[in-house]
Amino acid sequence: MDISEYILPTPWDSKVFGFDTFEIVSKSEEIFNSVFKVLQPGHYTVKVNPLFSKKILHEYGFYYCDTLIEPYCNRNSFVEYVKAGIQISKLVSIDDLIKISHGAFIHGRFHKDFNLDRNLADLRYDLWLKEIYNSQNVFGLMSDGQIAGFWGCVENKIVLHALSEEYRGRGMAKYFWSAACQEVFSQKYQELTSSISASNISVLNLYSSLGFKFRNPVDVYHILVK
Numbered sequence: 001m002d003i004s005e006y007i008l009p010t011p012w013d014s015k016v017f018g019f020d021t022f023e024i025v026s027k028s029e030e031i032f033n034s035v036f037k038v039l040q041p042g043h044y045t046v047k048v049n050p051l052f053s054k055k056i057l058h059e060y061g062f063y064y065c066d067t068l069i070e071p072y073c074n075r076n077s078f079v080e081y082v083k084a085g086i087q088i089s090k091l092v093s094i095d096d097l098i099k100i101s102h103g104a105f106i107h108g109r110f111h112k113d114f115n116l117d118r119n120l121a122d123l124r125y126d127l128w129l130k131e132i133y134n135s136q137n138v139f140g141l142m143s144d145g146q147i148a149g150f151w152g153c154v155e156n157k158i159v160l161h162a163l164s165e166e167y168r169g170r171g172m173a174k175y176f177w178s179a180a181c182q183e184v185f186s187q188k189y190q191e192l193t194s195s196i197s198a199s200n201i202s203v204l205n206l207y208s209s210l211g212f213k214f215r216n217p218v219d220v221y222h223i224l225v226k
């Protein structure tokens with residue numbers, strides 16, 4: 001067995017955290033057993049179906065970090081909310097977006113990993129935002145012409161999204177998300193998807209009010225091998 005095909009490097013995370021990082025991809029306990037025995041120093045992620053037995057992960061010292069779920073919605077099920085003054089715009093500066101992004105993603109698995117520096121976890125999301133901004137995949141979420149948040153979307157997958165702190169917790173998100181989702185549906189796409197932490201209750205309720213349903217849960221485990 002060539003175990004390297006199950007250990008995929010994640011160089012974008014290595015660059016941020018300063019050590020080698022990988023995702024181990026398999027659904028088989030037998031393959032996990034072979035791979036886990038020979039792990040070299042570095043940080044490793046495993047994503048498994050929640051019903052998969054975690055015994056082998058615990059035996060090798062992996063620890064739980066998060067459960068991810070996939071919101072999805074098709075054009076016909078989408079529930080639209082409209083409010084005057086709420087718009088999207090591509091004419092936004094990356095510096096303004098980073099101010100909103102920095103420190104916003106506390107529900108991410110990197111923030112929940114006690115072995116990782118939270119400042120570097122913040123930096124990881126800032127760099128990811130810069131990357132999708134540079135590839136023209138980010139909208140600004142605007143309220144009366146002021147930047148209130150951002151929405152990153154690659155094709156029909158919503159990848160990174162946040163409201164600025166002053167707009168959060170006011171029941172406003174559904175209006176911004178409506179404008180952004182409608183933009184994607186107005187292109188060729190029939191379905192929109194995302195990936196969220198099941199513990200992020202405000203984003204879960206947000207997607208629920210917009211008519212999204214949820215599928216493909218995965219439990220995420222990490223290990224830092226020194």
Ligand SMILES: CC(C)(COP(=O)(O)OP(=O)(O)OC[C@H]1O[C@@H](n2cnc3c(N)ncnc32)[C@H](O)[C@@H]1OP(=O)(O)O)[C@@H](O)C(=O)NCCC(=O)NCCS
Nearest residue numbers: 104161162163168169170171172173201202203205206209
């Ligand atoms: C996720 C985010 C955009 C949601 O925006 P928000 O302004 O906080 O959310 P809202 O106040 O509009 O609330 C959204 C829904 O969740 C509900 N809700 C909000 N906070 C809640 C809480 N703590 N518990 C339960 N329900 C909650 C609200 O009732 C609302 O539903 P409604 O509009 O039907 O009443 C915002 O919190 C944010 O930017 N967070 C940081 C970045 C982030 O987590 N992004 C998502 C990563 S996947």
